[in-house]
Amino acid sequence: MFNYPGGKQYKPKEEQPVRHFQPNYGNRGMTLEEDLNATNEYYREHGIAVIHKKPTPIQIVRVDYPKRSAAVIKEAYFKQASTTDYNGVYRGKYIDFEAKETQSFTSFPLKNFHEHQIHHMRQVLAHGGICFVILRFSALDEVYLLDASHLLTFWERQQAGGRKSITKKEIETYGHYISLGYHPRIDYIKVVESIYF
Amino acid sequence: MFNYPGGKQYKPKEEQPVRHFQPNYGNRGMTLEEDLNATNEYYREHGIAVIHKKPTPIQIVRVDYPKRSAAVIKEAYFKQASTTDYNGVYRGKYIDFEAKETQSFTSFPLKNFHEHQIHHMRQVLAHGGICFVILRFSALDEVYLLDASHLLTFWERQQAGGRKSITKKEIETYGHYISLGYHPRIDYIKVVESIYF
Numbered sequence: 422m423f424n425y426p427g428g429k430q431y432k433p434k435e436e437q438p439v440r441h442f443q444p445n446y447g448n449r450g451m452t453l454e455e456d457l458n459a460t461n462e463y464y465r466e467h468g469i470a471v472i473h474k475k476p477t478p479i480q481i482v483r484v485d486y487p488k489r490s491a492a493v494i495k496e497a498y499f500k501q502a503s504t505t506d507y508n509g510v511y512r513g514k515y516i517d518f519e520a521k522e523t524q525s526f527t528s529f530p531l532k533n534f535h536e537h538q539i540h541h542m543r544q545v546l547a548h549g550g551i552c553f554v555i556l557r558f559s560a561l562d563e564v565y566l567l568d569a570s571h572l573l574t575f576w577e578r579q580q581a582g583g584r585k586s587i588t589k590k591e592i593e594t595y596g597h598y599i600s601l602g603y604h605p606r607i608d609y610i611k612v613v614e615s616i617y618f
Numbered sequence: 619m620f621n622y623p624g625g626k627q628y629k630p631k632e633e634q635p636v637r638h639f640q641p642n643y644g645n646r647g648m649t650l651e652e653d654l655n656a657t658n659e660y661y662r663e664h665g666i667a668v669i670h671k672k673p674t675p676i677q678i679v680r681v682d683y684p685k686r687s688a689a690v691i692k693e694a695y696f697k698q699a700s701t702t703d704y705n706g707v708y709r710g711k712y713i714d715f716e717a718k719e720t721q722s723f724t725s726f727p728l729k730n731f732h733e734h735q736i737h738h739m740r741q742v743l744a745h746g747g748i749c750f751v752i753l754r755f756s757a758l759d760e761v762y763l764l765d766a767s768h769l770l771t772f773w774e775r776q777q778a779g780g781r782k783s784i785t786k787k788e789i790e791t792y793g794h795y796i797s798l799g800y801h802p803r804i805d806y807i808k809v810v811e812s813i814y815f
Binding site: 465468470471473475476477478479481491492493494495496497498499500503504508509511512513514515516517541544545547549550 | 662688689695
């Protein structure tokens with residue numbers, strides 16, 4: 422079980438105002454998750470790839486069964502995810518990634534990832550899967566794809582007492598800039614195609 | 619939203635009695651999901667494959683934030699899954715499957731699958747993924763792997779007004795028997811290795 426860090430509150434989808442994409446103003450206001458969900462939907466509809474976000478893991482404690490209506494979950498808790506959030510298939514290969522954003526202009530804090538996810542990425546790489554992270558510098562509206570092998574190197578540097586973040590310069594050096602658009606919004610498969618195939 | 623079919627009630631994991639595997643009495647008492655979770659854990663621990671069950675999709679409506687403790691979900695509903703339940707990587711290839719059990723001795727009812735899952739399986743096959751279903755005849759303690767392409771054929775036969783199930787004979791003909799054991803319990807990767815690689 423965990424609280425959202427920094428007291429951030431979970432907002433159910435239904436209560437969020439409908440937000441329309443404004444091409445003139447970049448991606449401001451859209452979360453990275455929303456952009457990736459729209460991108461994955463575009464990929465599925467256009468027969469490019471089949472990639473989904475996994476559901477949020479929930480520990481269910483109590484369920485009510487009102488007569489003649491749907492079961493209602495009355496008590497449940499958020500659980501720590503044991504894997505990354507996104508996976509699927511592209512050209513027969515297994516694709517697996519995590520996506521995170523930061524407000525920082527200069528570096529990406531490693532606290533955005535947790536040990537379970539790092540362990541999972543290590544396993545996926547060992548089994549020949551394509552594994553990476555999508556990192557957004559929200560204030561700059563810049564998005565990068567960084568292969569998991571590099572993330573693991575920076576993670577190990579931290580474990581060894583080194584810096585607790587990846588510098589933007591390092592991400593520019595080892596990562597790949599993803600161009601942003603309207604359809605699809607974050608065309609990461611174009612980068613996947615160019616670096617893994 | 620949906621009710622569990624046949625009035626079956628969801629039991630949170632914590633309230634279930636701890637059940638120990640009894641090799642002398644077959645798999646009686648273990649659900650297919652429990653057996654597959656144990657199998658996948660075995661595969662991960664032994665470096666054979668990285669395959670996970672996806673979390674159950676939940677529509678969250680209301681969350682409380684008690685001070686100094688974990689957020690509590692106070693109202694939520696079960697959602698229909700848009701994909702199959704299990705996926706992951708084996709030897710670099712994308713693996714995707716759904717697992718279902720029946721009490722019938724003679725046939726496997728197609729109502730165990732829903733349109734979204736069939737659509738997803740069709741997409742996975744089109745993208746070169748390895749996609750199948752694991753079918754257990756619980757009363758017989760027999761488990762089969764059936765490639766999704768065959769399931770799609772039987773699904774289409776039903777759509778065309780044909781029978782609403784797959785006969786056991788058909789599963790024996792087009793599917794592959796999976797031997798049951800202790801570690802791993804349902805060694806489906808052995809079958810995957812023999813038919814897809």
